[in-house]
Amino acid sequence: xxxxxxxxxxxxxxxxxxxxxxxxxxxxxxxxxxxxxxxxxxxxxxxxxxxxxxxxxxxxxxxxxxxxxxxxxxxxxxxxxxxxxxxxxxxxxxxxxxxxxxxxxxxxxxxxxxxxxxxxxxxxxxxxxxxxxxxxxxxxxxxxxxxxxxxxxxxxxxxxxxxxxxxxxxxxxxxxxxxxxxxxxxxxxxxxxxxxxxxxxxxxxxxxxxxxxxxxxxxxxxx
Numbered sequence: 399x400x401x402x403x404x405x406x407x408x409x410x411x412x413x414x415x416x417x418x419x420x421x422x423x424x425x426x427x428x429x430x431x432x433x434x435x436x437x438x439x440x441x442x443x444x445x446x447x448x449x450x451x452x453x454x455x456x457x458x459x460x461x462x463x464x465x466x467x468x469x470x471x472x473x474x475x476x477x478x479x480x481x482x483x484x485x486x487x488x489x490x491x492x493x494x495x496x497x498x499x500x501x502x503x504x505x506x507x508x509x510x511x512x513x514x515x516x517x518x519x520x521x522x523x524x525x526x527x528x529x530x531x532x533x534x535x536x537x538x539x540x541x542x543x544x545x546x547x548x549x550x551x552x553x554x555x556x557x558x559x560x561x562x563x564x565x566x567x568x569x570x571x572x573x574x575x576x577x578x579x580x581x582x583x584x585x586x587x588x589x590x591x592x593x594x595x596x597x598x599x600x601x602x603x604x605x606x607x608x609x610x611x612x613x614x615x616x617x618x619x620x621x
Contacts, residue, residue, distance in 0.1 A: 410435055566584065
């Protein structure tokens with residue numbers, strides 16, 4: 399199907415492809431160059447060469463294999479993100495590893511794509527990334543990212559409000575309707591201790607009663 403340039407960009411998306419699998423790299427080069435809105439400006443299978451080419455060519459997107467022989471794609475991505483503020487860095491992987499995915503998202507890559515994508519899906523993802531979207535391989539991967547984001551948000555908010563684990567559990571029990579006596583029983587405190595600790599939580603969350611404390615804790619993802 400012929401692609402109309404007006405549907406995408408006024409000029410081709412300039413791509414640098416970095417992958418140490420020669421046949422795969424050459425195949426992607428050929429297929430993307432057949433698309434009117436892409437121009438493969440360079441390709442390499444070497445990590446050091448990738449950095450030199452990226453700095454020289456200033457591509458719109460670097461499609462970067464996460465494993466390059468002895469080179470680590472994550473480390474290369476970090477260098478490129480620091481050096482090329484206008485270039486979008488997209489990691490390309492043939493492995494199912496959620497830790498790699500989370501690490502990639504943490505360092506700020508613009509995309510994490512699987513090598514099992516069809517050329518049409520790859521092209522669509524790269525177009526979306528060039529438009530400013532951040533693309534992660536599939537629904538399962540997105541779920542992993544969201545779960546990690548929620549975990550980090552919760553941890554950061556705990557630090558922000560200076561709530562410890564026992565205080566978080568106290569608020570959780572309060573959200574379930576437990577009285578101070580019931581909370582004390584479950585956490586091995588007296589009723590008076592539970593009440594005092596709840597008042598400490600009010601101060602940390604800058605609220606005045608239990609309902610507000612529960613609402614604030616839920617709003618910030620603490621429980």
